[in-house]
Amino acid sequence: MGTNIRLVESPQKTLSVHPHKFALWLFIVSIVMIFASLTSAFIVKQGEGSWLEYNLPSMFWFTTATILVSSVLLQWGYFAAKDDQFKKLNTLLVATIVLGLLFLAGQWLSWKQLVDMEVYFAGNPAGSFVYVLTGLHAFHLVTGLVFLVITLISALKNRIGSGNMVRMEMCVTYWHFLGALWIYLFIFLIFYH
Amino acid sequence: MDQHIAETTGYHDAEWHAHGHHKESFVTKYIFSQDHKTIAKQFLITGIFWAFIGGILSSIFRLQLGYPDMSLEWLRPLLGGWITDAGKLDPEFYLALVTMHGTIMVFFVLTAGLSGTFANFLIPLQIGARDMASGFLNMLSYWFFFASSVVMLCSFFLKTGPAAGGWVVYPPLSALPQALQGSQGGMTLWLIAMALFIVSSLLGGINYITTIINLRTRGMTFARLPLTIWALFLTAVIGVLSFPVLFSAALLLIFDRSFGTSFYLSDIYIGGEALSNQGGSAILFQHLFWFLGHPEVYIVMLPGLGITSEIISTNSRKPIFGYRAMIGSLLGIAVLSFIVWAHHMFVTGMNPFLGSIFMILTLIIAVPSAVKVFNYLATMWKGNIRFTPGMLFSIGLVSFFISGGLTGIFLGNAAIDIPLHDTYFVVAHFHLVMASASFFGMLAGVYHWFPKMFGRMMDEKLGYIHFWLTFIGVYLVFFPMHYIGIAGFPRRYYSWTTFDVFNSFTDLNTFVTVAALITMVAQFLFLFNFFYSIFRGRVAPPNPWQSNTLEWTTPLHPGHGNWPGAIPTVYRWPYDYSKPGAEEDYIPQHIPYSQTMESNLPHENDLIALEKEEEDIVIDESSESH
Ligand code: HEM
Ligand SMILES: [Cu+2]
Numbered sequence: 001m002g003t004n005i006r007l008v009e010s011p012q013k014t015l016s017v018h019p020h021k022f023a024l025w026l027f028i029v030s031i032v033m034i035f036a037s038l039t040s041a042f043i044v045k046q047g048e049g050s051w052l053e054y055n056l057p058s059m060f061w062f063t064t065a066t067i068l069v070s071s072v073l074l075q076w077g078y079f080a081a082k083d084d085q086f087k088k089l090n091t092l093l094v095a096t097i098v099l100g101l102l103f104l105a106g107q108w109l110s111w112k113q114l115v116d117m118e119v120y121f122a123g124n125p126a127g128s129f130v131y132v133l134t135g136l137h138a139f140h141l142v143t144g145l146v147f148l149v150i151t152l153i154s155a156l157k158n159r160i161g162s163g164n165m166v167r168m169e170m171c172v173t174y175w176h177f178l179g180a181l182w183i184y185l186f187i188f189l190i191f192y193h
Numbered sequence: 194m195d196q197h198i199a200e201t202t203g204y205h206d207a208e209w210h211a212h213g214h215h216k217e218s219f220v221t222k223y224i225f226s227q228d229h230k231t232i233a234k235q236f237l238i239t240g241i242f243w244a245f246i247g248g249i250l251s252s253i254f255r256l257q258l259g260y261p262d263m264s265l266e267w268l269r270p271l272l273g274g275w276i277t278d279a280g281k282l283d284p285e286f287y288l289a290l291v292t293m294h295g296t297i298m299v300f301f302v303l304t305a306g307l308s309g310t311f312a313n314f315l316i317p318l319q320i321g322a323r324d325m326a327s328g329f330l331n332m333l334s335y336w337f338f339f340a341s342s343v344v345m346l347c348s349f350f351l352k353t354g355p356a357a358g359g360w361v362v363y364p365p366l367s368a369l370p371q372a373l374q375g376s377q378g379g380m381t382l383w384l385i386a387m388a389l390f391i392v393s394s395l396l397g398g399i400n401y402i403t404t405i406i407n408l409r410t411r412g413m414t415f416a417r418l419p420l421t422i423w424a425l426f427l428t429a430v431i432g433v434l435s436f437p438v439l440f441s442a443a444l445l446l447i448f449d450r451s452f453g454t455s456f457y458l459s460d461i462y463i464g465g466e467a468l469s470n471q472g473g474s475a476i477l478f479q480h481l482f483w484f485l486g487h488p489e490v491y492i493v494m495l496p497g498l499g500i501t502s503e504i505i506s507t508n509s510r511k512p513i514f515g516y517r518a519m520i521g522s523l524l525g526i527a528v529l530s531f532i533v534w535a536h537h538m539f540v541t542g543m544n545p546f547l548g549s550i551f552m553i554l555t556l557i558i559a560v561p562s563a564v565k566v567f568n569y570l571a572t573m574w575k576g577n578i579r580f581t582p583g584m585l586f587s588i589g590l591v592s593f594f595i596s597g598g599l600t601g602i603f604l605g606n607a608a609i610d611i612p613l614h615d616t617y618f619v620v621a622h623f624h625l626v627m628a629s630a631s632f633f634g635m636l637a638g639v640y641h642w643f644p645k646m647f648g649r650m651m652d653e654k655l656g657y658i659h660f661w662l663t664f665i666g667v668y669l670v671f672f673p674m675h676y677i678g679i680a681g682f683p684r685r686y687y688s689w690t691t692f693d694v695f696n697s698f699t700d701l702n703t704f705v706t707v708a709a710l711i712t713m714v715a716q717f718l719f720l721f722n723f724f725y726s727i728f729r730g731r732v733a734p735p736n737p738w739q740s741n742t743l744e745w746t747t748p749l750h751p752g753h754g755n756w757p758g759a760i761p762t763v764y765r766w767p768y769d770y771s772k773p774g775a776e777e778d779y780i781p782q783h784i785p786y787s788q789t790m791e792s793n794l795p796h797e798n799d800l801i802a803l804e805k806e807e808e809d810i811v812i813d814e815s816s817e818s819h
Contacts, residue, residue, distance in 0.1 A: 017407065019326040019327070019403050019404075019407045019408065020326075020327070022326075022403045022406065022407060023326060023327065023330070023399050023400065023403045026398075026399040026402055026403065026433055027395075027399060029433060029434070030395050030399070030433050030434075030436070030437045031437070033433075033434055033435075033437035033438055034437040034438070034440055034441050037437065037438040037441040037442075037481060037484065038441050041441065041445070041456075041477055041480070041481060044474075044477055044480060045456070045473075045474060045477055048474050048476075048477075050459070050471065050472045051472070052472070121448075121452065121453075121454060122452055122453030122454050122455075123454075123455070124455070124471065124472045125454065125455055125456050125472050125473050126472070128448070128454040128455070128456060129456075132444070132445070132448065136444070
């Protein structure tokens with residue numbers, strides 16, 4: 001507490017962010033560091049030469065669209081939760097989960113496209129990196145889906161609503177982050193592959 | 194979820210009696226405990242266990258170095274097939290010993306054992322919190338560490354032995370099973386153990402940061418935080434930023450080892466046959482590894498620096514000299530630690546221009562380090578020093594930090610480093626500045642906070658003997674290594690007697706080995722003192738060192754929740770020692786200025802009006818999770 005704070009009504013904590021939300025942000029920071037290091041490794045390796053030239057799978061455009069739409073729907077769900085429109089919230093959560101699964105399926109197909117282009121996981125690092133980046137992102141997306149399912153279960157038990165938004169907010173933050181991470185990876189790959 | 198937490202923690206009304214309703218079984222109290230104090234003790238005891246394992250490993254390889262002709266037949270009951278038929282240590286096992294010694298000491302003892310113990314124990318107690326932000330994640334953090342320990346321990350019992358490619362596990366040595374026996378199953382288990390370890394560190398670190406930022410008590414501003422907390426905070430920040438990078442490095446190594454990728458491998462011939470791996474780069478691994486590796490040495494060092502700040506100030510009965518400069522230098526070290534990693538790679542053929550940049554950045558680190566040393570010395574200067582064992586170990590830390598830091602400045606110059614790289618000079622450097630210094634920080638902390646951990650005092654006499662034997666021992670072990678290193682003696686060599694140039698060092702090597710064994714034996718004094726005092730030590734007074742920080746306001750055996758009543762409010766910084774005019778030579782942090790009129794400075798009198806307001810703050814603990 002600084003020296004000039006006037007505390008009229010019972011103020012609560014030193015910081016107004018909920019500790020769990022704060023911890024989620026730190027978790028996100030550590031994930032960012034993983035991908036930052038991998039993408040820097042990608043650039044360093046590329047700078048050293050013996051780099052394979054290849055095209056990105058066209059499927060990436062489709063998966064990018066799915067993840068964008070899923071984020072929009074989840075945000076919509078967030079507003080619904082704030083307004084206590086429970087039916088709508090449940091539907092939107094389910095829709096987000098379905099789109100998330102669709103995204104994963106799309107990533108799988110894009111791996112198949114890579115194989116068809118003769119870019120293999122065990123081969124030139126140029127190709128292996130694409131598998132690692134997408135695979136690790138997919139792994140985190142699965143954790144995001146688990147979080148969504150947990151949120152959906154709480155929603156079905158009426159534990160989420162205008163008075164109880166912490167879990168919903170955390171879930172939305174994490175999902176948006178995963179979407180943004182994919183966009184970053186996609187743009188990175190477009191420019192650097 | 195909020196609701197759920199309030200229900201299960203029983204903190205609705207901030208009153209102690211709420212805790213009385215907890216029925217704790219043995220398992221939830223001592224094993225799967227979510228109480229930060231118990232978790233701290235778990236980390237400490239596991240850390241001590243590993244320290245002895247690591248120490249014994251080093252004793253074995255020191256025997257080989259000091260007495261190359263000795264028959265080690267008597268170790269066969271312990272090492273079995275690793276003693277050859279001729280009664281010698283198996284050369285590959287020597288490499289495994291060095292590797293495991295480094296891994297265990299750096300990660301398991303001085304990272305988990307040190308940060309895990311003191312961050313868990315001190316953060317809630319010194320900032321005035323009931324517990325960590327998430328007791329559950331905190332518990333998970335310990336059990337991930339435990340799992341990691343079990344996996345690492347198992348690797349000793351493999352037929353092909355544990356990992357043997359050095360604690361830095363450089364590929365291609367570590368990537369190719371054909372290269373070394375230790376690069377087979379042992380390396381796989383090493384990677385699994387480290388992955389678990391990284392998860393544990395991240396869970397712990399995230400929790401420490403969240404707790405320090407969110408759960409400080411009334412009045413505990415950042416400018417009133419004890420330096421221990423500042424140091425532990427920055428340690429956790431460095432960890433959260435750098436351990437994920439080690440994870441990336443390890444992940445790519447796992448793919449190279451088990452899935453046939455070539456991130457780190459290219460143009461390798463084994464027995465005249467080319468491997469199919471093409472296009473990778475071993476240097477890439479070094480960049481990723483040292484991006485963690487250098488910050489890691491500060492993850493190891495900062496907690497010790499924080500602990501000694503606290504102990505030196507308390508036992509000099511003087512305010513810490515330059516509190517803000519201490520924080521500033523910690524911050525400076527934390528930031529710089531991320532941009533100097535390539536000083537470990539001067540000999541990788543990097544662009545000399547890049548080398549110079551890293552050289553300059555490296556040398557800049559000497560500035561905040563020197564600030565800290567100067568402040569420690571100035572704090573002790575003309576102080577009314579009480580030489581408790583904790584204080585002695587803190588002074589020892591300062592001594593090692595100086596003598597080891599000086600050689601860092603040599604090594605930071607690329608031109609000097611190139612001939613010295615991978616010699617015993619580097620071994621001497623980092624064992625003084627990192628290993629010994631932070632070991633002393635850890636021991637200082639144990640001696641100092643033992644009364645708070647176990648409610649009893651450790652034996653002082655044994656503490657003094659332990660200190661002097663260890664302090665002198667460390668110098669006798671590591672100082673001669675500078676000479677051996679300047680002579681060009683390479684590290685990680687099993688045998689050197691066939692080289693004429695090095696034969697003249699036989700006596701010195703024997704001397705080092707004898708000193709190392711004596712130092713090792715002295716540690717059993719500590720072990721005995723520690724466990725004996727837990728059960729039989731003198732019962733501790735509530736504030737044995739007459740210290741200012743909040744942990745000494747808790748009961749002798751603090752329960753779950755730490756303070757029986759409301760959490761104390763903090764009114765002042767933690768270093769009001771020997772304040773002119775004051776009755777006693779210390780004024781704890783929870784004493785308001787309104788009660789110390791005789792010693793207040795003019796601007797502190799102005800704060801009295803504000804204290805009233807601070808007292809009125811109600812902490813609504815119902816929404817506070819733990
Ligand atoms: C004045 C500040 C310091 C400077 C300029 C410095 C510089 C260096 C340099 C250039 C090396 C590489 C030597 C080589 O491999 O050829 C090195 C190695 C090392 N330093 Fe420092 N250092 C400093 C302080 C520290 C501190 C405070 C720690 C730990 C707390 C530390 C721990 C280490 C370790 C562990 C290694 C060896 C790693 C290995 O190769 O296994 N250093 N130092
Ligand atoms: Cu370094």
